[in-house]
Structure formats: C-alpha cells, structure tokens
Amino acid sequence: MTSLRTRLFVILIAATGLIWLSAVAWIYLDSRSKLEHVLDTRLQEAAKMVHSLVDTGRMPETAIAGLPGATVEPAFYERQLSCQIWSLDGRLVARSSGAPGSQLTDQAAGFSDRTVDGERWRVYAVEDAQKGIRVMVGDRIGLRHGLVNDLIAGLLAPALLIAPLLGLLIWLSLGRGLRPLATMAAELKSRDAEDMRPLAAAEAPIEVRPLADALNGLFDKVAAARRHEREITAFAAHELRTPLAGLKTQAQIALATTDATIREGALRQILISVDRTARLVRQLLTLAKLETEQQGPATGRIRISGLLAEIIDSTPPAAGIDVELDPGLAVLEVPGDRESLALALRNLHENAIQHMPRGGTVSWRPAADGRGVAVCDQGPGIPQEELGLVTQRFYRGRHKSPTGTGLGLTIVDIAARRIGALLVLSNRTDGPGLQAALLWNEGSLRR
Known part of the structure; x- marks a missing residue:
C-alpha cells in the first residue's frame, strides 16, 4: 500500500538533494574561477617581487654568477610556490626549495600552462633584458584543484552531517501536517453505519x-x-x-x-x-x-414518433379508448438517453389511459411552442391546487384511479430531469382533460 507520507518524504528529500547538488555545482564552478584568478594574481605578484629583489641589488649579478644552480627559499610567499631564476643564456641561476630542476616555461613573459617532470604547472614569467635574467614563479595545478576540492568538502561535510537531522525533521513535519487526515480517518472509523453527521470542515486545514x-x-x-x-x-x-x-x-x-x-x-x-x-x-x-442509478450517456438524437409507436404497440389496448399521433411528431427529434425518455413517455401514456373515460381519445402532439411533445387525455383533469403536488411519491389526489399507484408522474418527473427536459402539467382549455408536456431548451431541438 502506497503511503502518502512516504511519497511526500521521498519527493522532499529528492528536491532538497537536487537543490543542494545544484548549489554545490554552482559554488564549485564559481569558486574555481575566482580561486584561479586569486592564485594567478599571487603568481604575478610573487614573480614581480622576486624580480624587484634582484633588481634592488639583494641578489647582484656577481652573486648570481657565483651561485650557479644555487637553491634559495624566499620567505615572502607560501611554500607551494616554486621559483626559478634563469639567465637569458639558459643557465639556472637559482631556484626555491621544491622547484623542479627543469625550466618551468619557455615563454619569455606572462602566464602559461606547462607539463614539467610529469606534473602540470601554472607559471608566470618576468624577463629583464638589462639584468639578463628571467624570473619564473609557478604552482602545481593539482594543488589548485586540491584547494577547490577542500573548499567543496568543507561545504559538504556540514551538509552531510545535517542531512539525517533534516530528514528526521521533514518526516516529523509531514506526520504533523498529515495529522488532520489521520484524525478524520479515526473519526470516520469510530462511526456506525447510520451516523451521517457532517465532518467539521470549517476547522480542517485548507488542503483537507x-x-x-x-x-x-x-x-x-x-x-x-x-x-x-x-x-x-x-x-x-x-x-x-x-x-x-x-x-x-x-x-x-x-x-x-x-x-x-x-x-x-x-x-x-x-x-x-x-x-x-x-x-x-x-x-x-x-x-x-432511477434514484440510485447513474445517468446513462446520451445516445444521440431520438425521433419521438418512432419511440411512441413502439410504446403504444407494447401497451395492452384499453377497451373503448383510441390513440392518435399527430403527423408533426414525425420530424421531431430530441436529445437524451433513449431508456429514460422511453420510461417517461410510457408512464405518461399509461397515466393518460388510466384517467380516460370509455370512448375517449389519447392524443400525442408537438408542444404548442414546438419545444417538445405533449399528451392530452379527456379525463377529469387535476384541480389547480394539486398540479404542483401530483409529482410527489404516492400522491393520488382527489380524482384518483382505482388502479393508480401515485408513482407514475413521479417517475416521469425524475426521468425528464435526467434527459434535460421539464415536465409541465396543465388542464386543457379546449375541453375536459389534462395536458402533460415534456419540454426541452429550444437550442437542443432539431426540427
């Protein structure tokens, strides 16, 4: 079974981890660029300082000539820097402790990247033609990368230590945040099947x-x-x-x-x-x-005359009662579910026959405004004050039929609403009887 709390926890942890990794990558690239600039500036300044010392006489040419290949260790820059002083004729005049014996760069001046004795170096050179020397200061590129890696490790170490605590806090926070759902579930579980009291929705969080x-x-x-x-x-x-x-x-x-x-x-x-x-x-x-079943899908447009003919043929004939279908129904089509429409028309037809005296006629015709179909009988009609009550369950009214149940018009009303129609009842003005009409919106009909 899938846990919502677990799913949210995984999503939040993954999102947090992705943000952290993105931040580390950005810091790494940005720090590396800035550190490269700082270290290049340091190389440049160190080379100029060594050149300045030679130029000021602290290492005169006589001393340089007398110390071929000598090793010096200046104290004004860090130990990872390596310095070489070469004469312009290619002799190593002096070098710092740890500097390689091979020439760091063959470039006369400026920055360059070189491989010396199997190691990559970043070198800055200063050449002085008057003094006949070339000063080279460099550091190992591997050391530079190590500095960046140490910086990133310093950032990641606290994050890795905090990650379990962060995960625990997220897990506990999710539990607290989802507590209203657990409370709601516990309340529903404690109810019996007859308890339909509404939940206190106003007190629930907005999401719940x-x-x-x-x-x-x-x-x-x-x-x-x-x-x-x-x-x-x-x-x-x-x-x-x-x-x-x-x-x-x-x-x-x-x-x-x-x-x-x-x-x-x-x-x-x-x-x-x-x-x-x-x-x-x-x-x-x-x-x-009708009251428990979901409404069925519309089956397209239904021709009223054909459906009425089927209903009339399947209804047992009543002695002494005629049924008329107006020719205008042949072109009337309505939308909706065929089963619900047939149910409404069949109950209207049976209701009209039940209240019809012997020798009468049940007439089916288009509604007066052309928005549907109407059935007219020649029975006693319905008192005006009861027209709004006869669609209630088991209401039979003053002029009830011996075989009536009080459910026919209720069924018609429910079925009509399911197909988007309206049941309208009225007493006939051209004689005794009731007119029952099913009316649709004008835009949904096609004549």
Missing part, C-alpha cells in the same frame, strides 16, 4: 477542506438515498397491505360461495388487484432504479 466537503456531500447523498428507501419501503408496505388484504378477501369469497355470479365477480376483483399490485411493484422498482 475539499476532502471534508466532498465527504459531507457524500453523506448527504447517502442520507437522502436511505431516507428515500425508508419512505418507499413504508409507502410500499402501506400501499400493498390494502390490495393484498383485498386479494385474500376476494379469494375467500370465491372459495366460500356456491353462486357462480358472485364467484366470477370475486375473481374479476382478484385480477384487478393483481394488476394494480404488479404495476405498483414495477413502478417501485423503476423509481428505486
């Missing part, structure tokens, strides 16, 4: 607050889903109790009577109760699916 808000939102959704489940279960138990009791009563009547007419009537009531119970169970399952 989005997680707390998301969890609180999830708690609200779960609580709402459970509340809906309890409501559906309670309503279902209440609604099923009556038809089941009626079924039992009618079955007892059919069994007890010897009158064929009474038995036939009881059996017909059993069939009606079975149909209503089956429809109630089907709609309960549909409602539960």
Whole structure:
C-alpha cells in the first residue's frame, strides 16, 4: 500500500538533494574561477617581487654568477610556490626549495600552462633584458584543484552531517501536517453505519477542506438515498397491505360461495388487484432504479414518433379508448438517453389511459411552442391546487384511479430531469382533460 507520507518524504528529500547538488555545482564552478584568478594574481605578484629583489641589488649579478644552480627559499610567499631564476643564456641561476630542476616555461613573459617532470604547472614569467635574467614563479595545478576540492568538502561535510537531522525533521513535519487526515480517518472509523453527521470542515486545514466537503456531500447523498428507501419501503408496505388484504378477501369469497355470479365477480376483483399490485411493484422498482442509478450517456438524437409507436404497440389496448399521433411528431427529434425518455413517455401514456373515460381519445402532439411533445387525455383533469403536488411519491389526489399507484408522474418527473427536459402539467382549455408536456431548451431541438 502506497503511503502518502512516504511519497511526500521521498519527493522532499529528492528536491532538497537536487537543490543542494545544484548549489554545490554552482559554488564549485564559481569558486574555481575566482580561486584561479586569486592564485594567478599571487603568481604575478610573487614573480614581480622576486624580480624587484634582484633588481634592488639583494641578489647582484656577481652573486648570481657565483651561485650557479644555487637553491634559495624566499620567505615572502607560501611554500607551494616554486621559483626559478634563469639567465637569458639558459643557465639556472637559482631556484626555491621544491622547484623542479627543469625550466618551468619557455615563454619569455606572462602566464602559461606547462607539463614539467610529469606534473602540470601554472607559471608566470618576468624577463629583464638589462639584468639578463628571467624570473619564473609557478604552482602545481593539482594543488589548485586540491584547494577547490577542500573548499567543496568543507561545504559538504556540514551538509552531510545535517542531512539525517533534516530528514528526521521533514518526516516529523509531514506526520504533523498529515495529522488532520489521520484524525478524520479515526473519526470516520469510530462511526456506525447510520451516523451521517457532517465532518467539521470549517476547522480542517485548507488542503483537507475539499476532502471534508466532498465527504459531507457524500453523506448527504447517502442520507437522502436511505431516507428515500425508508419512505418507499413504508409507502410500499402501506400501499400493498390494502390490495393484498383485498386479494385474500376476494379469494375467500370465491372459495366460500356456491353462486357462480358472485364467484366470477370475486375473481374479476382478484385480477384487478393483481394488476394494480404488479404495476405498483414495477413502478417501485423503476423509481428505486432511477434514484440510485447513474445517468446513462446520451445516445444521440431520438425521433419521438418512432419511440411512441413502439410504446403504444407494447401497451395492452384499453377497451373503448383510441390513440392518435399527430403527423408533426414525425420530424421531431430530441436529445437524451433513449431508456429514460422511453420510461417517461410510457408512464405518461399509461397515466393518460388510466384517467380516460370509455370512448375517449389519447392524443400525442408537438408542444404548442414546438419545444417538445405533449399528451392530452379527456379525463377529469387535476384541480389547480394539486398540479404542483401530483409529482410527489404516492400522491393520488382527489380524482384518483382505482388502479393508480401515485408513482407514475413521479417517475416521469425524475426521468425528464435526467434527459434535460421539464415536465409541465396543465388542464386543457379546449375541453375536459389534462395536458402533460415534456419540454426541452429550444437550442437542443432539431426540427
């Protein structure tokens, strides 16, 4: 299992190490350049000082002539410097302790890099034609590099000693910084399955607050889903109790009577109760699916007339009730999920048939403003004060159907919102009956 604390620790240590290495590289290059300049300046000054001493008579020509190959050790420069004094005719006049016997450079004057006796040297030469001498002062390039390396080692040594302490501090700081997550996890772990209290998001750090808000939102959704489940279960138990009791009563009547007419009537009531119970169970399952299932992807544009024809063909015909499809529906296409749209249209169609008197007509037509589809029946309609209530679960209103469940328009309303449509209910103005319309935004339709 991946640890967030470990991942952050590795990232921070790697970033810190990279910054340190970059700083060391920069210091190394910068220090080397500046040190080279300082050491070159020292070579130049040392050579000029030796030349000055010879020039002032501290090493007169007679002494120089009398000391061929003599070794001198001037005290005015550091021991790692090597000095040679050569006559212009190629004789070694004097040299410092540790200086090679071979000529440091064949260049008359200025700086040069030479290899002498297998070692690399940085040399500065001063030539005096009047005195007939050439002064050469040099130091080993390896010593120069050693100075730079010693400088870098001096910088790295404290860093290496501090690194474990820094790592420990980073690890402890991460633990303290991630403590709100651990606290939140401990609080959630201690809760039971029914505890949906929101977390104290306002007290959480800014970085943790989005997680707390998301969890609180999830708690609200779960609580709402459970509340809906309890409501559906309670309503279902209440609604099923009556038809089941009626079924039992009618079955007892059919069994007890010897009158064929009474038995036939009881059996017909059993069939009606079975149909209503089956429809109630089907709609309960549909409602539960709509409220818990994620919305499906849009399947493109759907032609209303074709889908309505399928729904009408699959719906058992009602005696004495006609169904009309307006030709204008043939060119009406709407966006959305086909399954959700079919669910909404099927429940609208069944609802219209249930409230339709014998001899009436269910009419499907384009909505008046062309933004969707409408179905009109010739039933009693819905009182104006109940139009906003009939989409609530199990609300059946004043003019309820014997086979109604109070769930049909609820299912239509939920399915319509899933496909981006709006369910609009209104009583017809051209006669008795209800008009139910599914309306879309004008920009989403194509005529």
